[in-house]
Amino acid sequence: MTFDLFLLQFFTGLALGSIFVLVALGxxxxxxxxxxxxxxxxxxxxxxxxxxxxxxxxxxxxWIAFLVVPLLVGAIGMLCERVLVRPLYGRGIxxxxxxxxxxxxxxxxxVSMIAGTEGVPFDTPAGLTGAVNLGLFYFPKYRLFLIVVTxxxxxxxxxxxxxxSYGLIIRAGALDSEIxxxxxxxxxxxxxxxxxxxxxxxxxxxxxxxxxxxxxPEMGIPVLVEAFVVTVVxxxxxxxxxxxxxxxxxVTYSFTAFYFPQMAQLxxxxxxxVVLVLCPRGLFGRAGVLG
Amino acid sequence: xxxxxxxxxxxxxxxxxxxxxxxxxxxxEISTEHRVVLALAFLVIFxxxxxxxxxxxxxxxxxxxxxxxxxxxxxxxxLSFGHxxxxxxxxxxxxxxxxxxxxxxxxxxxxxILVAGAGAxxxxxxxxxxxxxYFAMVTLAAAQVVYYIAFQWVAMTGGEDGLRGVNVxxxxxxxxxxxxxxxxxxxxxxxxxxxxxxxxxxxxLQSPFGAVLEAVRENERRAAACGxxxxxxxxxxxTLSGLFSGLAGAxxxxxxxxxxxxxxxYFTSATVLMMTLLGGMGTFFGPFVGAFTYxxxxxxxxxxxxHWQLFVGGLFVFLILFFPRGIWGSLMHWAER
Numbered sequence: 001m002t003f004d005l006f007l008l009q010f011f012t013g014l015a016l017g018s019i020f021v022l023v024a025l026g027x028x029x030x031x032x033x034x035x036x037x038x039x040x041x042x043x044x045x046x047x048x049x050x051x052x053x054x055x056x057x058x059x060x061x062x063w064i065a066f067l068v069v070p071l072l073v074g075a076i077g078m079l080c081e082r083v084l085v086r087p088l089y090g091r092g093i094x095x096x097x098x099x100x101x102x103x104x105x106x107x108x109x110x111v112s113m114i115a116g117t118e119g120v121p122f123d124t125p126a127g128l129t130g131a132v133n134l135g136l137f138y139f140p141k142y143r144l145f146l147i148v149v150t151x152x153x154x155x156x157x158x159x160x161x162x163x164x165s166y167g168l169i170i171r172a173g174a175l176d177s178e179i180x181x182x183x184x185x186x187x188x189x190x191x192x193x194x195x196x197x198x199x200x201x202x203x204x205x206x207x208x209x210x211x212x213x214x215x216x217p218e219m220g221i222p223v224l225v226e227a228f229v230v231t232v233v234x235x236x237x238x239x240x241x242x243x244x245x246x247x248x249x250x251v252t253y254s255f256t257a258f259y260f261p262q263m264a265q266l267x268x269x270x271x272x273x274v275v276l277v278l279c280p281r282g283l284f285g286r287a288g289v290l291g
Numbered sequence: 292x293x294x295x296x297x298x299x300x301x302x303x304x305x306x307x308x309x310x311x312x313x314x315x316x317x318x319x320e321i322s323t324e325h326r327v328v329l330a331l332a333f334l335v336i337f338x339x340x341x342x343x344x345x346x347x348x349x350x351x352x353x354x355x356x357x358x359x360x361x362x363x364x365x366x367x368x369x370l371s372f373g374h375x376x377x378x379x380x381x382x383x384x385x386x387x388x389x390x391x392x393x394x395x396x397x398x399x400x401x402x403x404i405l406v407a408g409a410g411a412x413x414x415x416x417x418x419x420x421x422x423x424x425y426f427a428m429v430t431l432a433a434a435q436v437v438y439y440i441a442f443q444w445v446a447m448t449g450g451e452d453g454l455r456g457v458n459v460x461x462x463x464x465x466x467x468x469x470x471x472x473x474x475x476x477x478x479x480x481x482x483x484x485x486x487x488x489x490x491x492x493x494x495x496l497q498s499p500f501g502a503v504l505e506a507v508r509e510n511e512r513r514a515a516a517c518g519x520x521x522x523x524x525x526x527x528x529x530t531l532s533g534l535f536s537g538l539a540g541a542x543x544x545x546x547x548x549x550x551x552x553x554x555x556x557y558f559t560s561a562t563v564l565m566m567t568l569l570g571g572m573g574t575f576f577g578p579f580v581g582a583f584t585y586x587x588x589x590x591x592x593x594x595x596x597x598h599w600q601l602f603v604g605g606l607f608v609f610l611i612l613f614f615p616r617g618i619w620g621s622l623m624h625w626a627e628r
Binding site: 031037084087088091093094095097098099101102103104105106107108109110112113221225228229231232236262265266269272273276277280 | 370423424425427428429432435436439440443561564568599600601603606607608611615
């Protein structure tokens with residue numbers, strides 16, 4: 001393998017990993033603060049892709065979809081948190097998990113009822129087709145866009161969490177929600193917002209993945225499993241872990257797909273097995289979130 | 292569940308109500324003591340009022356699967372999202388020797404159980420390194436691995452089309468010729484196997500090991516302090532659960548005479564979890580009640596609409612929000628109060 005081919009595979013892996021990062025990030029954010037494992041996360045990702053396809057068909061602009069979809073899906077997520085998940089806080093970790101699983105089934109079947117089971121077409125946006133010369137190799141413009149958007153979003157999220165007072169409350173809430181509540185913060189509103197942010201990012205990931213991976217009702221199922229693998233590898237509740245592990249899984253997938261195509265689907269599970277044997281908590285996992 | 296009590300009635304009829312309660316408690320005790328006999332008595336007369344035999348066999352098979360699942364979720368408190376792999380390994384493990392090598396049904400059943408048990412031991416070895424939520428994720432991921440392997444190994448498993456030709460027909464059992472093409476004979480043959488499995492399951496629950504399982508569920512640290520190797524207990528429970536699930540899967544393949552790839556799909560894991568929840572986890576009869584209710588409901592709903600997942604999902608949400616003990620669990624709770 002020549003060096004430029006190596007770089008091409010590496011960047012392809014990063015683009016794929018970006019999707020994993022976005023999905024796992026929302027999952028990890030929600031778990032870190034609410035201790036809810038959102039089994040409907042993949043279905044919100046699917047919802048994002050469908051919402052994107054509809055906005056695109058309606059307005060003809062990918063950029064409007066790019067702005068509207070995260071807000072729309074995030075709002076749906078907040079509604080679900082308020083109505084369905086909230087009554088379950090304090091009743092153990094299994095119940096929200098099972099509830100979101102049921103919610104996911106409803107979303108999956110609801111979408112295929114409205115939009116059909118075959119899926120809808122989703123073309124690469126007009127300004128992002130073709131390839132761009134990165135010096136050593138040509139790289140699809142859309143994938144580069146995907147990597148850049150993910151990087152910008154990560155920076156924005158980091159600034160929000162680390163540099164704003166709202167982010168401070170969120171971080172404090174993840175450490176000890178009871179104390180935060182005693183200090184006079186309305187914690188349930190924080191939870192609502194964080195759930196919305198996590199779901200909104202999942203919706204955005206679905207929209208961004210749509211030109212690469214297609215739009216169909218079951219698209220959320222493999223991505224949920226992939227996000228779980230990323231979360232196990234990176235460590236539950238760790239945002240840094242989600243980013244590092246997401247990119248790692250993406251790159252592993254990309255290289256395996258190049259050398260042993262039939263092993264590509266399995267590669268991430270093998271990676272997960274290795275990580276589990278070496279450090280059961282994941283690469284960046286905290287103690288105490290397991291039980 | 293809190294049943295509303297009329298205070299006026301309560302003040303007058305306390306002495307009269309007490310014997311009723313005692314009698315109910317007695318009934319519960321008797322039903323616990325003779326649980327295997329009771330379950331079998333019901334299942335023996337069941338085909339006479341089931342809509343059709345195939346559904347009755349489905350209820351048997353999924354009832355057994357849910358019983359096996361309950362061992363891990365209800366009794367040991369580990370939420371597994373990968374039991375489809377164990378069910379499917381049993382189905383393929385018994386189906387492939389029958390379809391490809393013309394084995395007799397009994398050794399094939401045995402092989403199916405063994406394959407599922409070995410698979411459970413392997414998955415469990417990884418998964419029991421983790422706890423709680425991680426356990427659910429790791430088992431789900433492991434089940435996907437099995438799914439992909441079966442999907443791609445077309446020569447053995449038939450891939451996407453499923454494994455065809457798991458035909459049993461007439462079985463020679465110690466000189467007794469059983470025609471498994473006759474639905475009722477098939478039901479009773481499968482019932483015999485399920486009955487034996489239920490008896491074994493009941494023995495496991497009664498054994499000291501069964502008590503250790505519940506101890507691990509209730510207080511892991513204390514169980515560890517009592518000298519139990521918690522991880523090994525969990526691994527053993529998962530493997531045992533795999534044996535029961537694998538037997539259910541093997542019977543399922545023989546019942547359908549094909550093994551659809553969907554047996555390995557993660558929806559199968561969800562279905563068995565759903566049945567266990569619906570009936571009441573951690574109770575002996577609950578999983579059967581759940582499988583029975585679920586399959587009857589699904590049977591009715593699929594006649595009305597193809598969008599039965601919407602219905603199943605809604606039922607899931609409803610159960611979790613309002614009815615977390617399940618049908619049998621709520622009944623038991625009410626009777627024991």
